[in-house]
Amino acid sequence: MSYIMSYAAAVPTAKKAEYLRHCELAAEVFKSHGATRIVECWGDQVPPGEVTSFPLAVQAKDDETVVIGWQEWPDKATHDANIQAAMKDPRFHEMGEMPFDGKRMIFAGFETVLDL
Secondary structure (H helix, E strand, O other): OOEEEEEEEEEEHHHHHHHHHHHHHHHHHHHHOOOOEEEEEEOOOOOOOOOOOHHHHOOOOOOEEEEEEEEEEOOHHHHHHHHHHHHHOHHHHHOOOOOOOHHHOEEEEEEOOOOO
16 A cells, blocks of 8 residues: 655745745655655644644744645655655755745654555
């Protein structure tokens, strides 16, 4: 089954267009290194929490929107064999700085166990 690399971040709301352009360029890189699908989601109903929540996890500020996304890979082996090359791809450096604070981005890999 597929392998998912998922992430969440807080993006300045005013930089939505810049963020989407950045995502489109990054998607080209990841897909050229074996990812089969890239999905980006702009927060719509992302309530704050008192103990846990997406806004707390990424330390979102009042002028930021929480985003999530994922890269779908054919399997974990393909991801593991290609992710470092993708991250070192010179096209990432050509993109310039990320339009959000990457230090507050969270990410994790997931094995797909059910896909209906």
